[in-house]
Amino acid sequence: MDLFGETSNWAVKLKPILKKYKGEKHPLEYQNTYQLLVMVVLSAQDSDANINKIAPALFEKFPTLKSLSKTDIETFKTYISKVRNYPTKAGWLLEIAKTIKKDEDIPLTMQGLTDLKGLGRKSANVIMRETHQPVEGIITDLHVIRVAPRIGIVKENKDGNKVEKELMQVLPKSIWSEIGMVISFHGRETCRPKPKCEECPIADDCQYYLTHVI
Structure with a gap:
């Protein structure tokens, strides 16, 4: 299995969580x-x-x-x-x-x-x-920094800007605006520090699941 690079077709593999979380408002309860x-x-x-x-x-x-x-x-x-x-x-x-x-x-x-x-x-x-602006990058918070390498989308790195850059190279721009928040929600709810692999809709394409669980 090719884990890194465009040949991995992550846009397709991530569709189940994109469908689940797309458009979800950020957890910060702001009014404007x-x-x-x-x-x-x-x-x-x-x-x-x-x-x-x-x-x-x-x-x-x-x-x-x-x-x-x-x-x-x-x-x-x-x-x-x-x-x-x-x-x-x-x-x-x-x-x-x-x-x-x-x-x-x-x-x-x-x-x-x-x-x-x-x-x-x-x-x-x-x-x-x-605020629905034209996308210029991918949200890369602590959840994304932890989860994206675990899934196998990018190599492990503690530097958020480097993780973002690698995600931008691997993922099509058409999903940039949503995918960071989607992976973040996935990390908060399912792919936690102790992951709930049995509940994960993308487990079959996850590096961690394929190498540590089954």
């Missing part, structure tokens, strides 16, 4: 692009569930980028103090707010988003996917 931007920055190295928990009070106090740009860092930090690495993230977000100022001016391109403090390609891909 401003909230999505803030929550994506806060969620780095933290859980979506934790960010969802602190979001209501945060956005009641700071409903727009403009309101956020007018506060001071000490006030702001009290609203995100339960978030991992919150002092650094507070600085990033206040700089973003002061730079952009208005919600409607949030950039929605890879270049525009990654030019902002605290936003890498993974975060930019999430924002672009959720």
